[in-house]
Each structure stands twice: as structure tokens, then as C-alpha cells.
Amino acid sequence: MKTSKQELERRMSHFKDVCRNAELKLTRQRLEIFREVAQTGDHPDADGVHRRVRKRIPTVSLDTVYRTLWLLKDLGLITTLGFHHNRSRFDANLVDHHHFVCIRCGSTQDFYSNEFDALRLTETLKSIGSVEAVNVEVRGVCRKCRSKRTK
Amino acid sequence: MKTSKQELERRMSHFKDVCRNAELKLTRQRLEIFREVAQTGDHPDADGVHRRVRKRIPTVSLDTVYRTLWLLKDLGLITTLGFHHNRSRFDANLVDHHHFVCIRCGSTQDFYSNEFDALRLTETLKSIGSVEAVNVEVRGVCRKCRSKRTK
DNA sequence: GTTTATGCAAAACCTTTGCATTTTG
DNA sequence: CAAAATGCAAAGGTTTTGCATAAAC
Numbered sequence: 328m329k330t331s332k333q334e335l336e337r338r339m340s341h342f343k344d345v346c347r348n349a350e351l352k353l354t355r356q357r358l359e360i361f362r363e364v365a366q367t368g369d370h371p372d373a374d375g376v377h378r379r380v381r382k383r384i385p386t387v388s389l390d391t392v393y394r395t396l397w398l399l400k401d402l403g404l405i406t407t408l409g410f411h412h413n414r415s416r417f418d419a420n421l422v423d424h425h426h427f428v429c430i431r432c433g434s435t436q437d438f439y440s441n442e443f444d445a446l447r448l449t450e451t452l453k454s455i456g457s458v459e460a461v462n463v464e465v466r467g468v469c470r471k472c473r474s475k476r477t478k
Numbered sequence: 479m480k481t482s483k484q485e486l487e488r489r490m491s492h493f494k495d496v497c498r499n500a501e502l503k504l505t506r507q508r509l510e511i512f513r514e515v516a517q518t519g520d521h522p523d524a525d526g527v528h529r530r531v532r533k534r535i536p537t538v539s540l541d542t543v544y545r546t547l548w549l550l551k552d553l554g555l556i557t558t559l560g561f562h563h564n565r566s567r568f569d570a571n572l573v574d575h576h577h578f579v580c581i582r583c584g585s586t587q588d589f590y591s592n593e594f595d596a597l598r599l600t601e602t603l604k605s606i607g608s609v610e611a612v613n614v615e616v617r618g619v620c621r622k623c624r625s626k627r628t629k
Numbered sequence: 630g631t632t633t634a635t636g637c638a639a640a641a642c643c644t645t646t647g648c649a650t651t652t653t654g
Numbered sequence: 655c656a657a658a659a660t661g662c663a664a665a666g667g668t669t670t671t672g673c674a675t676a677a678a679c
Binding site: 413 | 642644645646652653654
Binding site for chain 4: 501503504505506523524525540541544545563564565566
């Protein structure tokens with residue numbers, strides 16, 4: 328699901344604010360790299376971001392993409408999610424949400440659930456440590472993959 | 479939490495059954511690699527398994543450990559879980575459970591929760607695909623790390 | 630004895646780092 | 655102009671692969 332124009336603009340503007348506040352330079356690379364992650368509904372890896380940003384900035388290098396993505400993570404502008412095929416993947420959706428991961432093709436879709444968000448933390452859990460985030464990962468086979476091999 | 483003697487024996491015997499069924503050879507390496515994962519309560523990466531197995535079989539190579547771990551996964555005898563520092567981690571606990579991951583040290587602890595297991599799948603979710611497993615990942619700071627830097 | 634698994638070494642892969650050059654504020 | 659970011663190339667770390675040797679059935 329692609330990000331709406333409105334939401335994208337909100338994210339871009341927040342991104343600029345945070346950069347200015349942190350006295351970070353607003354380079355064309357940073358703008359395009361963030362826009363790419365903020366714009367897409369899937370959860371691209373560094374190489375995917377690089378490939379797409381290169382369409383706008385043909386000379387951008389993969390290491391700049393990596394440096395920028397980790398920087399964005401440090402700034403709290405994006406998060407990382409579980410790997411697939413040994414690659415980190417990035418997500419600019421900061422609203423509480425959960426993931427459906429297809430065990431065949433690895434595609435990940437966001438979904439929302441009041442019930443999942445309302446999960447109470449058990450006593451056992453509290454004794455393990457202090458909780459920062461609860462994320463539900465649902466694994467299964469997505470529609471596309473199901474229709475491919477329906478036996 | 480270490481696996482009980484009884485449970486370990488159950489796992490070993492299941493492992494042997496599955497191998498025989500698949501006409502796979504029961505080598506000393508396979509036995510010790512599986513035993514190592516089945517025995518421990520933490521969720522070691524390939525290097526960790528290799529290091530520990532080498533105590534019993536000093537000549538075992540890292541690539542055999544990898545090949546065996548992926549084989550065990552294909553056979554459904556172990557599962558992989560989210561990465562930490564770019565390393566795959568392995569888990570022989572096949573009973574429904576959830577994970578607490580420490581965002582500082584990366585240690586992962588299993589926990590059980592009837593409430594979490596009973597999560598109903600919403601309609602939205604059903605439309606995304608068929609569900610195989612629901613896993614809750616709780617991120618936070620574990621007790622050890624909390625006592626280290628209590629500011 | 631035949632088939633399969635192992636160990637070795639080298640390759641493949643993703644990610645990070647040092648440094649000269651370019652760009653931003 | 656000073657400070658910081660980029661691009662390049664090379665290194666670092668994990669995982670995979672080809673092939674001869676060794677082990678299991």
C-alpha cells in the first residue's frame with residue numbers, strides 16, 4: 328500500500344524539521360533516500376532503496392544509502408524490521424502496527440488491530456525486563472503465493 | 479532456561495525418527511549439532527553452535543554446521559528467529575511461544591502466554607493470506623542490562 | 630560397494646570504513 | 655570558508671559452494 332500524498336508530505340516535513348534540529352545538512356541524497364522509504368508501503372532493503380533512488384540520482388552510492396538509513400534510524404525517523412535473506416529492511420511507518428510476512432516470497436504487509444495493540448503484558452513478562460514495544464508477527468502464505476500453487 | 483533431560487530425550491528421538499524417514503544419514507556431526515540446539519534455552523547463531531560442538535568434535539567445520547542447521551529447518555525440527563547483528567539464530571523449541579528481545583544486549587528469552595496464544599485473527603488479516611503462525615515479539619531492556627545502567 | 634556427508638578452501642554476499650573530493654549552510 | 659557528507663575502493667564479517675576425501679548404510 329503506497330503512502331498517500333498527504334501523509335508523505337507530513338513525513339517529509341517532519342524529516343526536515345528533525346534534520347534542522349540536529350544540525351544535519353539537508354543533502355539531495357538524504358532527501359531522496361528518505362522520500363523513497365517514506366513513499367513506499369513495502370519494506371525495502373538497502374539495495375532496493377539504492378536501486379530506486381538511482382533513478383533520480385544516478386551517481387548515488389550504496390554506502391551513502393546505508394549511512395543515511397542508519398542515520399534515519401538513529402533519529403527515530405524510520406525503524407528496521409526483521410531480516411529476509413540476510414538483509415535489513417526499513418520502514419517509515421511510525422504508527423503502531425503489525426506485520427504479515429509471507430513465508431514463500433518474503434513480502435511483508437502492514438496491518439492494524441485494536442485487539443493486538445491492547446495486549447496486556449503478563450506478570451511473567453514484566454519480570455523479564457522493561458517493555459518498549461510489542462509487535463505481532465504473523466507468518467503465513469500471502470494471496471498471490473496461494474493462487475500460484477493451489478494444490 | 480536449559481531443556482530438561484526428559485524433553486531433550488524426546489527431541490533427540492524425534493530427530494532420529496525424522497532422519498530415518500527422510501533417508502538421511504545419522505552422522506555424528508548431525509547428532510551433536512542438533513543436540514546442541516535442542517539442549518540450550520538460548521537461541522544461538524551458527525558460530526555459537528560451531529564453537530560448542532567443537533568441544534565434542536574438534537574437527538567439525540563451520541560450513542557443516544550451516545548445512546546441518548538449514549537442513550534441520552527444512553525438516554521442521556528447528557526454526558529460525560529474527561537476526562541480531564546480522565546473524566541468523568536457531569531455536570529447537572517447537573511449542574507455541576513468544577520472544578522477549580533485549581534491545582541492548584540482544585539476548586532473547588522465551589515466554590508463554592495464554593492470552594497471546596488466543597489472539598483472534600481479524601478479518602483484515604484473513605484477507606491478506608492464510609496464517610500459519612502468530613508470534614509476538616516484545617522488545618525492551620532485560621533485567622541485567624537495566625541494572626547495568628540505572629540512571 | 631554405493632551413496633551421501635564432510636572438510637577444506639575459495640567465493641559470494643551484505644555491510645562498513647578510510648580517505649580524498651565535493652557540497653552545504 | 656569551515657564543517658560535514660559523498661563516492662570510491664578496499665576491507666570486514668557472515669554465509670554459501672565446488673570438489674576431493676571420508677563415512678554411513
